Amino acid sequence: MSGKARYNGKETWEEWRKDxxxxxxxxxxxxxxxxxxxxxxxxxxxxxxxxxxPKFYALVEFPYPSGAGLHxxxxxxxxxxxxxxxxxxxxxxxxxxxxxxxxxxLPAENYAIxxxxxxxxxxKENIANFTRQLKSLGxxxxxxxxxxxxxxxxxxxxxxxxxQFWKHGLAxxxxxxxxxxxxxxxxxxxxxxxxxxxxxxxxxxxRRDKEQWMLAITKYADRLINDLDTVDFIDRVKTTQINWIxxxxxxxxxxxxxxxxxxxxxxPMVVYTTRPDxxxxxxxxxxxxxxxxxxxxxxxxxxxxxVQNYVNETAKKSExxxxxDTSKTGVELKGIKARNPYTDTLIPVFISDYVLxxxxxxxxxxxxxxxxxxxxxxxxxxxxxxxxxxxxDISKEAWEEDGVHINSGFMDGMDKKEAMTAAIKYxxxxxxxxxxxxxxLRDWVFSRxxxxxxxxxxxxxxxCGWQPIPEDQLPLTLPNVxxxxxxxxxDSPLSNASEWVNTTCPKCGAHARRETDxxxxxxxxxxxxxxxxxxxxxxxxxxxxALKYWMNVxxxxxxxxxxxxxxLYSRFWYKFLYDCGYVPMPEPYQKRTSHGMIxxxxxxxxxxxxxxxxNPDEIVENYGADTFRLxxxxxxxxxxxxxxxxxSLNGVYRFVSKVYSLFSKVCDTNTQATEEDIRxxxxxxxxxxxxxxxxxxxxxxxxLMTYVNYLSxxxxxxAQLYETLLKLLTPFTPHLAEEMWARLGYNTLIxxxxxxxxxxxxxxxxxxxxxxxxNGKMRGTINVAKTASKEDIQNTALKLDNVARQIKDLTxxxxxxxxxxxxxxxx
RNA sequence: GCGGAUAUGGUGGAAUUGGCAGACACGCCAGACUUAGGAUCUGGUGCCGCAAGGCGUAAGAGUUCAAGUCUCUUUAUCCGCUCCA
Numbered sequence: 069m070s071g072k073a074r075y076n077g078k079e080t081w082e083e084w085r086k087d088x089x090x091x092x093x094x095x096x097x098x099x100x101x102x103x104x105x106x107x108x109x110x111x112x113x114x115x116x117x118x119x120x121x122p123k124f125y126a127l128v129e130f131p132y133p134s135g136a137g138l139h140x141x142x143x144x145x146x147x148x149x150x151x152x153x154x155x156x157x158x159x160x161x162x163x164x165x166x167x168x169x170x171x172x173x174l175p176a177e178n179y180a181i182x183x184x185x186x187x188x189x190x191x192k193e194n195i196a197n198f199t200r201q202l203k204s205l206g207x208x209x210x211x212x213x214x215x216x217x218x219x220x221x222x223x224x225x226x227x228x229x230x231x232q233f234w235k236h237g238l239a240x241x242x243x244x245x246x247x248x249x250x251x252x253x254x255x256x257x258x259x260x261x262x263x264x265x266x267x268x269x270x271x272x273x274x275r276r277d278k279e280q281w282m283l284a285i286t287k288y289a290d291r292l293i294n295d296l297d298t299v300d301f302i303d304r305v306k307t308t309q310i311n312w313i314x315x316x317x318x319x320x321x322x323x324x325x326x327x328x329x330x331x332x333x334x335x336p337m338v339v340y341t342t343r344p345d346x347x348x349x350x351x352x353x354x355x356x357x358x359x360x361x362x363x364x365x366x367x368x369x370x371x372x373x374x375v376q377n378y379v380n381e382t383a384k385k386s387e388x389x390x391x392x393d394t395s396k397t398g399v400e401l402k403g404i405k406a407r408n409p410y411t412d413t414l415i416p417v418f419i420s421d422y423v424l425x426x427x428x429x430x431x432x433x434x435x436x437x438x439x440x441x442x443x444x445x446x447x448x449x450x451x452x453x454x455x456x457x458x459x460x461d462i463s464k465e466a467w468e469e470d471g472v473h474i475n476s477g478f479m480d481g482m483d484k485k486e487a488m489t490a491a492i493k494y495x496x497x498x499x500x501x502x503x504x505x506x507x508x509l510r511d512w513v514f515s516r517x518x519x520x521x522x523x524x525x526x527x528x529x530x531x532c533g534w535q536p537i538p539e540d541q542l543p544l545t546l547p548n549v550x551x552x553x554x555x556x557x558x559d560s561p562l563s564n565a566s567e568w569v570n571t572t573c574p575k576c577g578a579h580a581r582r583e584t585d586x587x588x589x590x591x592x593x594x595x596x597x598x599x600x601x602x603x604x605x606x607x608x609x610x611x612x613x614a615l616k617y618w619m620n621v622x623x624x625x626x627x628x629x630x631x632x633x634x635x636l637y638s639r640f641w642y643k644f645l646y647d648c649g650y651v652p653m654p655e656p657y658q659k660r661t662s663h664g665m666i667x668x669x670x671x672x673x674x675x676x677x678x679x680x681x682x683n684p685d686e687i688v689e690n691y692g693a694d695t696f697r698l699x700x701x702x703x704x705x706x707x708x709x710x711x712x713x714x715x716s717l718n719g720v721y722r723f724v725s726k727v728y729s730l731f732s733k734v735c736d737t738n739t740q741a742t743e744e745d746i747r748x749x750x751x752x753x754x755x756x757x758x759x760x761x762x763x764x765x766x767x768x769x770x771x772l773m774t775y776v777n778y779l780s781x782x783x784x785x786x787a788q789l790y791e792t793l794l795k796l797l798t799p800f801t802p803h804l805a806e807e808m809w810a811r812l813g814y815n816t817l818i819x820x821x822x823x824x825x826x827x828x829x830x831x832x833x834x835x836x837x838x839x840x841x842x843n844g845k846m847r848g849t850i851n852v853a854k855t856a857s858k859e860d861i862q863n864t865a866l867k868l869d870n871v872a873r874q875i876k877d878l879t880x881x882x883x884x885x886x887x888x889x890x891x892x893x894x895x
Numbered sequence: 896g897c898g899g900a901u902a903u904g905g906u907g908g909a910a911u912u913g914g915c916a917g918a919c920a921c922g923c924c925a926g927a928c929u930u931a932g933g934a935u936c937u938g939g940u941g942c943c944g945c946a947a948g949g950c951g952u953a954a955g956a957g958u959u960c961a962a963g964u965c966u967c968u969u970u971a972u973c974c975g976c977u978c979c980a
């Protein structure tokens with residue numbers, strides 16, 4: 069124990085303790101303010117590289133500093149990892165537990181539009197408020213490492229990284245149909261569209277063609293799936309990411325387009341299928357209405373105006389309309405046919421909106437017998453249905469299970485695996501197809517027609533095309549603009565800052581224009597955990613030494629809602645930096661866990677409009693930070709949703725006050741604890757230690773409560789027992805632990821103490837209580853020595869009054885004795 | 896429709912992974928005490944029953960000496976995805 073100075077100069081324990089005798093009430097306000105000040109002055113949580121200790125990097129998702137301030141949901145995650153971080157420190161780890169602010173975002177900009185207050189101003193105020201609130205809860209963040217993503221010193225590196233993406237061909241500009249929110253007037257990534265509506269404002273999203281910067285996340289699709297095997301993420305996160313990336317294996321097959329008599333038009337149509345083995349069942353083909361061949365061939369169709377109408381109608385439909393109505397519509401492309409390369413037959417070609425332009429090749433071969441969608445379409449248009457897999461009843465519905473191949477030429481009699489191989493081999497031999505892996509994942513739309521984001525550091529020159537601004541000119545800072553509103557053309561507010569927009573080409577010096585779109589709010593958060601490693605570096609985003617020491621993040625906790633957004637983006641971003649050699653390993657996070665949401669007392673989501681938001685300030689004011697923290701951990705299983713309850717909060721307050729008042733019963737170190745006391749203590753140490761590691765915080769707190777109940781029943785409490793309690797409480801209620809530690813006479817900080825070691829041997833009872841059952845029904849219990857033999861246990865059990873009475877007239881068939889657990893008498 | 900999760904007293908939730916269901920709290924009931932303190936302390940509290948006892952982990956079946964836990968069927972709630980060829 070380091071630097072223990074007993075009794076602060078007083079002669080005896082009794083004398084020292086007198087100082088506190090009149091302090092009967094638990095005054096959390098004074099206590100918490102006092103220790104927060106001391107921690108801050110002593111920079112108790114400041115951390116630096118230390119090669120003598122094992123490092124531990126604990127991370128929570130940094131908040132967007134909204135005007136509403138901290139919500140009781142935020143601290144659930146922060147307290148959990150604070151608890152873990154504090155315990156790890158006491159266990160000898162060099163712990164990095166940082167906090168910062170994800171400060172670019174729409175709310176500040178919308179607020180600016182409403183009030184004219186510059187987003188930088190309101191954001192700064194909000195950050196100050198968040199910081200005050202976070203500090204009031206006593207988290208062990210290293211505040212020296214705090215930064216925010218809208219600081220030019222930070223976003224300089226976000227821009228620099230964008231340029232690296234561009235240099236490696238992973239950032240590109242493309243005209244494409246994007247999700248457009250007509251209310252926010254902004255393009256959205258697929259990940260930001262919820263049920264066809266804008267994630268933020270709820271307006272229905274429409275399709276719109278727009279030139280967008282894209283990041284080629286699909287190039288990393290396979291690695292983003294495969295490398296999940298190397299990390300410890302909860303299964304829910306892994307499956308969600310895998311499903312979102314949506315890998316599927318199949319083949320691309322070329323169907324020749326012909327006129328009605330089979331003369332080639334010289335326009336091959338490529339389809340994607342996962343079942344090339346079913347091609348003998350293909351009775352028609354379908355292209356998406358947006359497919360380029362439709363526009364190219366429009367004049368060849370006998371019914372070209374009908375086709376054009378359908379194309380126009382589809383374009384008008386929103387994503388939601390298009391996906392919510394699953395009834396099949398479409399138009400046959402009259403005058404052309406497709407040749408099935410396997411059977412050489414000519415089949416009709418349709419356009420239909422059930423084929424999507426963004427997936428595969430935007431064209432399919434339809435096998436109505438074995439795909440329900442194709443089946444439905446075939447019924448509407450009265451097309452033939454040819455069964456090629458045995459099984460089911462195709463007069464009623466498609467047969468989507470497997471079966472032996474029939475009507476399939478060279479594949480007849482084969483199973484799926486054989487037939488797939490044969491089909492692909494055939495296609496390769498004849499040169500009309502090859503195997504192909506497809507993903508649902510799309511490239512990341514990286515432009516936003518907004519103001520409050522990182523400017524994209526690119527200029528457009530008539531002669532040189534897109535050029536990045538020279539890296540030594542970074543950061544490219546946001547200019548001031550008179551009006552924060554985007555316009556209906558979908559141009560960013562930056563387009564009005566003409567002095568800023570008009571510049572010269574960094575390559576040829578001719579006149580050029582800056583990109584006026586900004587980055588999405590996911591940009592800054594894609595690499596923030598790297599900056600924490602070396603936040604004041606102005607030469608690099610972080611030094612290789614710092615990255616090598618601190619990375620990767622040992623434990624990252626955050627919301628499930630970020631699984632297919634931030635978590636996926638940042639893994640991609642990090643892998644790219646790894647490929648460039650800037651970071652030391654291929655995955656950023658070793659372990660990922662997720663907390664459940666905190667709902668209001670009525671079981672509803674907390675929201676301003678419902679008026680059921682609980683403000684942490686209120687709780688800290690009325691109950692104290694320690695009670696608040698402990699309650700957040702006790703509220704229920706960490707990974708599940710929980711409802712806020714003021715009554716339960718009160719119970720936790722009672723517990724905390726009880727710990728405070730137990731102090732009056734603590735006696736000097738000379739008072740010896742009994743064997744039973746030691747047993748209770750070690751049991752508590754073991755349980756709390758294990759349960760923190762497993763994030764079973766609610767039951768860890770239960771163990772502490774049981775231990776405190778045990779101590780409460782004592783007349784006098786040996787100091788050793790109380791000291792252990794304080795250490796175990798340090799991760800949960802650090803202020804109270806620190807205060808009582810000082811009152812015990814120590815002039816060291818308890819947060820620097822060593823975490824107690826539990827001893828399983830000492831925690832063991834010598835006797836065990838064993839349940840005695842008759843035919844599986846509980847009839848009583850017996851106490852036997854831990855080492856008792858089966859025979860002894862059985863004999864003791866049979867002597868039980870209750871047992872003897874019940875079995876006296878009956879024959880005992882069998883007795884099952886499981887030492888340490890149970891006796892079951894079968895009669 | 897597909898995928899994932901959840902279901903235990905009046906409430907939040909425990910249950911060493913097949914071995915005493917309801918730990919720990921909240922609430923409630925009864926009592927004590929009071930320098931009225933977010934009071935505190937003591938006892939009780941799954942349901943039915945005076946009791947013996949019976950019943951009981953969403954519903955129903957099954958495996959087992961023994962099931963909240965394993966298997967099958969059904970239901971409800973929540974969360975994703977959703978015409979992905």
